[in-house]
Amino acid sequence: MASSYNPTSPDIAANLAGVRERIALAAREAGRDPAEIALVAVAKTFGPDAVEAAYAAGQRVFGENRVQEAQAKYPDLKARHPDLVLHLIGPLQTNKAEDAVALFDVIETLDRPKLARSLAKARDKLGRCPDLYIQVNTGGEEQKAGCAPEAAGDLLARTRDELGLPVIGLMCIPPIDEPPALHFGLLKKLAGELGLDRLSMGMSGDYEAAITVGATSVRVGSAIFGERPKPA
Numbered sequence: 001m002a003s004s005y006n007p008t009s010p011d012i013a014a015n016l017a018g019v020r021e022r023i024a025l026a027a028r029e030a031g032r033d034p035a036e037i038a039l040v041a042v043a044k045t046f047g048p049d050a051v052e053a054a055y056a057a058g059q060r061v062f063g064e065n066r067v068q069e070a071q072a073k074y075p076d077l078k079a080r081h082p083d084l085v086l087h088l089i090g091p092l093q094t095n096k097a098e099d100a101v102a103l104f105d106v107i108e109t110l111d112r113p114k115l116a117r118s119l120a121k122a123r124d125k126l127g128r129c130p131d132l133y134i135q136v137n138t139g140g141e142e143q144k145a146g147c148a149p150e151a152a153g154d155l156l157a158r159t160r161d162e163l164g165l166p167v168i169g170l171m172c173i174p175p176i177d178e179p180p181a182l183h184f185g186l187l188k189k190l191a192g193e194l195g196l197d198r199l200s201m202g203m204s205g206d207y208e209a210a211i212t213v214g215a216t217s218v219r220v221g222s223a224i225f226g227e228r229p230k231p232a
């Protein structure tokens with residue numbers, strides 16, 4: 001219940017309303033229907049109470065970046081709220097592929113053939129498969145996950161066409177020191193070339209810019225739940 005949420009924390013319901021309003025404005029300014037843009041509320045580092053507060057305010061789609069953290073948090077939440085939809089937005093190791101397929105409804109971080117094979121194996125074993133996004137490293141950053149833009153077509157062919165996995169779109173995280181719109185544009189163009197129509201791009205600092213370029217899904221954390229504690 002919202003009332004059990006720590007009252008000294010930011011007001012999640014009000015923050016959510018503000019973000020939804022800004023999404024609608026950005027969409028209308030771009031001549032788009034706000035209903036085509038999904039809001040993924042990124043609850044990483046925040047406890048189940050924060051998720052409950054957002055759920056009570058009408059939010060249904062949540063994002064997490066770590067499989068283990070999500071495993072600790074969501075089984076209870078999902079049992080209470082069967083319509084809760086969970087996205088994995090952080091890097092996935094092959095040895096966690098089965099856990100991820102069991103828990104998540106969408107995995108946004110497919111970025112290599114080996115992971116695709118592990119996901120296919122998990123699908124065969126569990127008889128379920130999340131929808132998938134291919135994560136593209138649009139900035140070519142060495143330390144960042146995601147496949148190179150020029151490798152996305154090949155990965156799509158292997159994943160969707162050879163393994164029969166449900167790839168629905170592309171996802172990116174722009175470099176922090178470059179204009180994000182450039183990277184959003186790159187992802188949009190690549191998706192057009194590949195015939196994919198879902199685009200997961202835009203975070204608290206740049207989701208309106210992402211919507212202007214064509215995002216169909218934005219991943220917003222701190223603007224809803226407040227600042228995260230810095231990792232030690």
Ligand SMILES: *Cc1c(COP(=O)(O)O)cnc(C)c1O
Pocket residue numbers: 042044065089090173202203204205219220221222223
């Ligand atoms: C944490 C995270 C977000 C949300 O970031 P905010 O700046 O808090 O909105 C979005 N996408 C990914 C991949 C993340 O890890």
